[in-house]
Amino acid sequence: MRTDLAVIGAGPAGLAAALAAARRGIRVALVDAAPRPGGQYFRQPAPGLGTEGAVPRHGRRTWTRLRAALAESAVDVRPEHHVWCVERESGGLTVHALLGPEQRESVDVRADAVLLATGGYETVLPFPGWTLPGVVTAGGAQAMLKGGLVTPGRTAVVAGTGPLLLPVATGLAAAGVRVAALVESTDPARLPRHARALAGKLPEAAGYAARLLRHRVPVLTRHTVVRAHGEDRLTGVTVAALEAEGRVRPGTERLLPCDALAVGHGMLPHTDLAETLGCRLDGHAVAVDAEQRTDVPGVWAAGEATGIGGAALALAEGHIAGRSVAARLRGTAPDPHDWAPAARIRARERTAAAALHALHGPPAHWGDGVPDDTVLCRCEEVTAGAVREALTLGAGDTRTVKLLTRAGMGWCQGRMCAPGVAALTGCPPTPSRRPFARPVPLGVLAARHDRPTPHDRPHPRSEEGPS
Amino acid sequence: MTSPESADAARAFEVTFDGRPVEALPGRTIAAVLWAAGITSWRTTRDGGRPRGVFCGIGVCFDCLVTVNGRPGRRACLVPARPGDVIRTQEGTGHED
Numbered sequence: 001m002r003t004d005l006a007v008i009g010a011g012p013a014g015l016a017a018a019l020a021a022a023r024r025g026i027r028v029a030l031v032d033a034a035p036r037p038g039g040q041y042f043r044q045p046a047p048g049l050g051t052e053g054a055v056p057r058h059g060r061r062t063w064t065r066l067r068a069a070l071a072e073s074a075v076d077v078r079p080e081h082h083v084w085c086v087e088r089e090s091g092g093l094t095v096h097a098l099l100g101p102e103q104r105e106s107v108d109v110r111a112d113a114v115l116l117a118t119g120g121y122e123t124v125l126p127f128p129g130w131t132l133p134g135v136v137t138a139g140g141a142q143a144m145l146k147g148g149l150v151t152p153g154r155t156a157v158v159a160g161t162g163p164l165l166l167p168v169a170t171g172l173a174a175a176g177v178r179v180a181a182l183v184e185s186t187d188p189a190r191l192p193r194h195a196r197a198l199a200g201k202l203p204e205a206a207g208y209a210a211r212l213l214r215h216r217v218p219v220l221t222r223h224t225v226v227r228a229h230g231e232d233r234l235t236g237v238t239v240a241a242l243e244a245e246g247r248v249r250p251g252t253e254r255l256l257p258c259d260a261l262a263v264g265h266g267m268l269p270h271t272d273l274a275e276t277l278g279c280r281l282d283g284h285a286v287a288v289d290a291e292q293r294t295d296v297p298g299v300w301a302a303g304e305a306t307g308i309g310g311a312a313l314a315l316a317e318g319h320i321a322g323r324s325v326a327a328r329l330r331g332t333a334p335d336p337h338d339w340a341p342a343a344r345i346r347a348r349e350r351t352a353a354a355a356l357h358a359l360h361g362p363p364a365h366w367g368d369g370v371p372d373d374t375v376l377c378r379c380e381e382v383t384a385g386a387v388r389e390a391l392t393l394g395a396g397d398t399r400t401v402k403l404l405t406r407a408g409m410g411w412c413q414g415r416m417c418a419p420g421v422a423a424l425t426g427c428p429p430t431p432s433r434r435p436f437a438r439p440v441p442l443g444v445l446a447a448r449h450d451r452p453t454p455h456d457r458p459h460p461r462s463e464e465g466p467s
Numbered sequence: 468m469t470s471p472e473s474a475d476a477a478r479a480f481e482v483t484f485d486g487r488p489v490e491a492l493p494g495r496t497i498a499a500v501l502w503a504a505g506i507t508s509w510r511t512t513r514d515g516g517r518p519r520g521v522f523c524g525i526g527v528c529f530d531c532l533v534t535v536n537g538r539p540g541r542r543a544c545l546v547p548a549r550p551g552d553v554i555r556t557q558e559g560t561g562h563e564d
Binding site: 136 | 499503507512514519522523547
């Protein structure tokens with residue numbers, strides 16, 4: 001099929017962009033892997049579960065408005081499309097997507113413009129026991145609760161760092177889970193220096209504080225989980241206080257019995273599709289201009305893909321991107337004054353996001369405390385000891401560590417272990433180049449190979465040479 | 468492992484996990500069905516034979532791989548449960564060789 005704009009990702013950024021463009025007469029296909037739009041933030045229980053119960057419902061009013069607008073719009077919503085690659089071809093862009101849930105058949109969506117609203121995923125730093133069943137990412141616990149109305153246990157500890165821990169702890173508590181502790185590594189004494197940037201977030205934070213109090217959730221700041229216990233599943237965690245420089249203060253360890261641990265240390269943007277297209281990155285995020293355009297013609301990006309900043313930022317960026325696409329596809333330059341309110345929100349939210357990022361860095365020296373027998377790479381079962389051995393053999397970057405140990409070569413393509421390997425080796429984490437954003441059946445690739453290839457297809461960016 | 472609200476039990480259907488009947492509700496993923504039944508692991512790793520289940524919950528980490536109706540390597544957190552699904556613990560790659 002052929003359309004004007006293909007929006008990849010139906011979370012806040014993708015929804016806002018699709019609606020803004022469609023309202024201006026652009027034909028939009030909204031492509032998403034999930035069975036229903038909403039992304040992670042607006043994830044809804046399946047209709048068959050038919051409930052409005054004790055489910056965390058973020059931005060309920062915003063979601064109601066977006067859902068109604070989408071239903072009234074001409075946007076072509078295409079759920080269960082798992083996009084594995086976007087290619088520039090003569091006369092436009094081609095989005096390749098596996099049809100879910102089977103993911104055996106691939107379809108193409110051709111468009112004049114593509115908006116990457118691919119969202120992000122959670123970072124978890126490794127610690128002993130983090131592979132035990134019952135240990136889940138904070139966002140994973142939330143996704144399972146929002147989408148399936150299920151919880152990972154009866155007594156949970158929520159731990160790590162970052163703003164996501166608050167809705168996860170209050171959401172689990174509201175669902176009837178006893179939250180034994182919210183363990184946040186950041187020292188609240190650091191908050192005042194970011195007070196101005198975060199002033200707009202205070203009402204939200206106060207709401208969470210009230211809910212934590214109501215559910216009697218003990219909050220341990222400047223603490224961390226040092227170990228998860230259990231043989232075949234989680235039975236408890238040891239938490240400890242942190243020194244000012246981020247090391248565990250000896251003698252402060254204590255055991256909290258629990259059968260669930262929801263843990264997270266921030267988020268990273270999904271940039272695979274952008275990288276294959278050759279878009280420039282700024283650190284881990286897709287670099288965009290004031291109109292949310294990447295440096296690749298015809299490709300826009302918005303939301304977490306351009307830097308982790310939350311739903312309000314994603315909505316603003318998506319709206320701006322949608323309006324920019326609408327103008328540019330007609331061959332006109334948009335007038336930024338038209339989207340001034342969204343631009344103000346974008347500026348404010350980016351400032352707040354930078355402050356939250358500075359505030360919620362994971363504890364320094366994390367890698368030093370990881371014992372040799374702790375698994376770093378969950379897929380390939382590569383231990384911290386094996387990675388340290390690679391360093392003694394002369395590995396000076398994460399790529400060489402991967403070649404020597406297989407850390408990062410598994411099913412998840414290093415998405416889960418990259419932050420841990422970086423923390424342990426001291427090598428800066430670099431975005432990995434993944435030509436395909438998800439596993440693709442060989443038959444799908446073989447079928448494509450039989451087709452004639454356009455001559456003007458740009459060559460993929462060449463691999464980095466060894467450093 | 469609990470279901471926080473009383474969902475519509477009338478529409479429940481059955482799947483099996485390692486031969487045992489397990490009740491499922493429409494719209495739940497295989498991971499959600501297993502969690503609701505108190506099951507948290509359904510894979511053993513290739514090298515260490517260690518148990519694994521849900522980790523990221525959104526299809527990124529591939530820890531929740533499971534064998535469904537004879538096909539291994541399905542992400543339990545993404546695949547919706549269907550009536551009569553035969554779900555089995557995935558040992559290693561799930562391929563017998």
